[in-house]
Structures are given as C-alpha cells and as structure tokens.
Amino acid sequence: MVCVLPNKDVELNICGDAEASGSLIKQSTDRSWILKDLEATRALGRYLGQHPDRPSLLLLEGTLGAGKTSLVQGLAAAAGIEEPITSPTFALSQHYPQGKPPLVHLDLYRLELAAAADELFLQEEEEALGMGAILVVEWAERLSLRLPEAWRMQLSHRTEGGRLATLRRNDHPIAD
Numbered sequence: 001m002v003c004v005l006p007n008k009d010v011e012l013n014i015c016g017d018a019e020a021s022g023s024l025i026k027q028s029t030d031r032s033w034i035l036k037d038l039e040a041t042r043a044l045g046r047y048l049g050q051h052p053d054r055p056s057l058l059l060l061e062g063t064l065g066a067g068k069t070s071l072v073q074g075l076a077a078a079a080g081i082e083e084p085i086t087s088p089t090f091a092l093s094q095h096y097p098q099g100k101p102p103l104v105h106l107d108l109y110r111l112e113l114a115a116a117a118d119e120l121f122l123q124e125e126e127e128a129l130g131m132g133a134i135l136v137v138e139w140a141e142r143l144s145l146r147l148p149e150a151w152r153m154q155l156s157h158r159t160e161g162g163r164l165a166t167l168r169r170n171d172h173p174i175a176d
Contacts, residue, residue: 035163041067041155044165045074049134055151055169057125059140062155067163068138071155072105075136079103087138093124095131102133114144121145 035041048054048071058075060068069087076085079099088094088107096103106124111117121143128135137143140152154166 030166030168032164032166034158035067035165037162038067038070041070041163041165042074042077045071045076046078047074048167049075049078054134056128056134057147057150058134058136059143059147059150059152060136060138060155061141061152063157066155066157067165068155071153071165072103072136072138075134076103076105079134092120095127095133097131097133099133102128102131104128104131104133104135106135106137108137108139108142111139111142114142117142118145 033040033044035044048058060071062068069085073085076083076096076099079096079101081096081099081103083096083098085094085096085105087109088105089109092107092110094105096105104124104127106121108117108120111120121137122145125135127133152168154164154168156164158164
C-alpha cells in the first residue's frame with residue numbers, strides 16, 4: 001500500500017495495511033510513501049525519528065537528489081540536533097553527539113570498492129554503538145555486508161513528480 005504524506009508536517013497521516021486489517025503490525029515488511037516535496041521527505045525523517053520503534057541502523061539507497069540527506073535532516077530534527085545537516089560526501093561521516101539520541105551520518109558515495117565501504121561502515125558502526133547513536137548510511141548499495149537488523153529505505157523520483165520512499169525492515173514487520 002502506498003501512503004501520501006501531507007505537505008504540512010504537524011500531523012502525519014501515515015497509513016498502511018494494518019489500518020484495513022485492524023492489526024497493529026503490518027502484514028508486509030515493506031511500507032511506502034509518496035513524498036510531494038523535500039519538506040515531506042524531512043517530515044518522514046521526523047516521523048521515523050520519533051517512532052517508538054525507530055531504527056538504530058538505517059540504510060538509504062537512491063540516486064543523486066532522491067532526498068537521502070533531506071530524510072537525515074528530519075531524523076536529526078527529531079533528535080533535537082540544531083546543527084545544519086549536510087551530506088558528508090567529502091568528510092565521509094559526521095557525528096552529532098548532542099542529539100537525543102546521538103546521530104552518526106555516513107556517506108559512501110565516493111567509495112566505489114565494497115571492501116573500503118565495508119571497512120568504513122564497520123568502524124563507524126562500532127563508534128555509533130559506543131555512543132548509543134542512530135547510524136544512517138547514504139549510498140548503502142556500496143556495502144557488501146549482510147545486515148539483517150538494518151532498516152533499508154529506497155528513495156526514488158516519480159515521473160508524476162515528487163518521490164517514492166519504500167522502507168523495508170529486514171528482521172521483522174514494521175509496527176504502526
């Protein structure tokens with residue numbers, strides 16, 4: 001089922017199969033949203049960051065300009081991080097220890113070899129675990145590691161305009 005996020009981020013009307021079935025747990029491990037603009041993408045990030053079952057590891061996939069950094073900006077806002085969030089393409093990672101919870105933002109765009117991406121990821125994952133941080137990885141498709149505990153979000157442009165965000169949680173269904 002595809003859900004539409006409203007343009008305003010005060011109330012997110014996030015729907016799913018659970019609403020139709022009456023179950024609190026979705027029947028599928030995937031959930032999708034149509035995001036009208038980048039503000040809706042940030043709103044989805046805020047929603048995920050405030051969700052009681054929020055991810056500790058979020059892998060973002062998508063082309064340039066798909067909204068990966070905008071989603072991270074929303075997650076950071078939910079954690080109370082006031083520092084501007086930009087893509088760490090050249091620095092490769094940024095740490096935001098002041099967040100509640102802290103945030104580690106990793107960008108693998110420049111690492112074309114899976115071994116290099118895997119090595120950097122494992123270093124940052126260890127540090128994120130030590131900080132109790134959420135680890136968000138842009139360009140996660142560069143990794144060759146199997147990460148069953150991760151949440152994966154695919155962001156893509158729609159021909160009709162806006163973006164499509166599909167969230168998949170590998171280890172069990174996403175609760176509403």
